[in-house]
Amino acid sequence: MKPKAIIIGATSGIGRALAQVLADNGYYVGITGRRVKLLEELRASRPDSYLAEFMDLSEPEQARAIFNAMVEKMDGVDLVIVNSGTGKRNEELDWSMDQTIIAVNVSGCVAIANAAMHVFFRQGHGHLVGISSIAALRGSRYVPTYPASKAFLSTYLEGLRHKVRHKKRAITITDIQPGFVDTAMAQGDYVFWRAPVDKAARQIYQAICKKKKRAYITRRWRLIAWIQKTLPDFLYHKI
Numbered sequence: 001m002k003p004k005a006i007i008i009g010a011t012s013g014i015g016r017a018l019a020q021v022l023a024d025n026g027y028y029v030g031i032t033g034r035r036v037k038l039l040e041e042l043r044a045s046r047p048d049s050y051l052a053e054f055m056d057l058s059e060p061e062q063a064r065a066i067f068n069a070m071v072e073k074m075d076g077v078d079l080v081i082v083n084s085g086t087g088k089r090n091e092e093l094d095w096s097m098d099q100t101i102i103a104v105n106v107s108g109c110v111a112i113a114n115a116a117m118h119v120f121f122r123q124g125h126g127h128l129v130g131i132s133s134i135a136a137l138r139g140s141r142y143v144p145t146y147p148a149s150k151a152f153l154s155t156y157l158e159g160l161r162h163k164v165r166h167k168k169r170a171i172t173i174t175d176i177q178p179g180f181v182d183t184a185m186a187q188g189d190y191v192f193w194r195a196p197v198d199k200a201a202r203q204i205y206q207a208i209c210k211k212k213k214r215a216y217i218t219r220r221w222r223l224i225a226w227i228q229k230t231l232p233d234f235l236y237h238k239i
């Protein structure tokens with residue numbers, strides 16, 4: 001029987017590339033997002049490998065109901081990747097932009113991660129992957145809410161890992177922290193070391209296979225993570 005995965009936010013970028021890598025590796029993949037035309041295109045490329053469902057994380061109760069219905073249709077799920085995310089520069093501290101980031105990256109992602117954990121506890125096994133960001137490591141004046149939302153996600157995932165270890169369950173929790181990846185989200189003159197999306201997806205898949213606790217994508221971003229963590233405040237504020 002094929003292993004089964006659900007990707008939240010598989011319409012474009014990293015999520016779409018991951019859906020293709022999983023299908024290439026024999027998974028049956030539930031794909032979700034708001035842009036149904038893009039989902040349908042992907043499903044039609046390999047109808048036996050994909051189940052496509054509309055999902056808007058800014059409607060968390062509806063999103064949870066859709067997620068649970070997918071799990072039922074698929075008769076269980078081995079791997080859930082919470083990938084959806086949003087955020088662009090917000091120098092004027094526009095509240096509606098802040099609200100959207102919190103609704104999707106925090107409330108929406110937790111709504112699904114929580115539903116996935118209930119499924120995994122019932123099944124007795126599962127693997128939850130959250131696509132956070134290297135941005136989780138420090139605040140940013142350009143868009144204060146985005147790194148904060150990713151710090152929330154990474155710390156939340158650590159809490160879930162703590163819980164499953166304490167309960168001795170066969171559940172794996174992986175925190176993926178990408179640097180810049182060549183998608184619609186990472187455009188602009190501030191971007192450097194931008195990785196091709198296929199390379200990022202392949203490295204994320206390797207981290208999943210190795211059941212990693214945390215992975216920086218691509219690997220060279222480990223260096224930036226180390227700098228981010230060790231740089232004193234006075235230097236960080238100067239750069």
Ligand SMILES: NC(=O)c1ccc[n+]([C@@H]2O[C@H](COP(=O)([O-])OP(=O)(O)OC[C@H]3O[C@@H](n4cnc5c(N)ncnc54)[C@H](OP(=O)(O)O)[C@@H]3O)[C@@H](O)[C@H]2O)c1
Pocket residue numbers: 008009010011012013014015033034035036055056057058083084085086104108131132133134177178179180181182183184185186
């Ligand atoms: N690209 C980078 O450099 C980079 C770096 C670090 C972390 N990340 C993270 O990687 C993840 C994927 O981003 P990406 O770079 O691949 O950008 P992307 O192509 O813009 O993908 C974003 C995904 O999130 C989904 N999404 C956004 N709002 C949603 C909502 N309200 N409900 C459900 N899904 C929603 C989008 O689907 P729909 O619009 O169809 O709903 C899309 O599938 C994000 O969490 C992002 O924060 C990206």
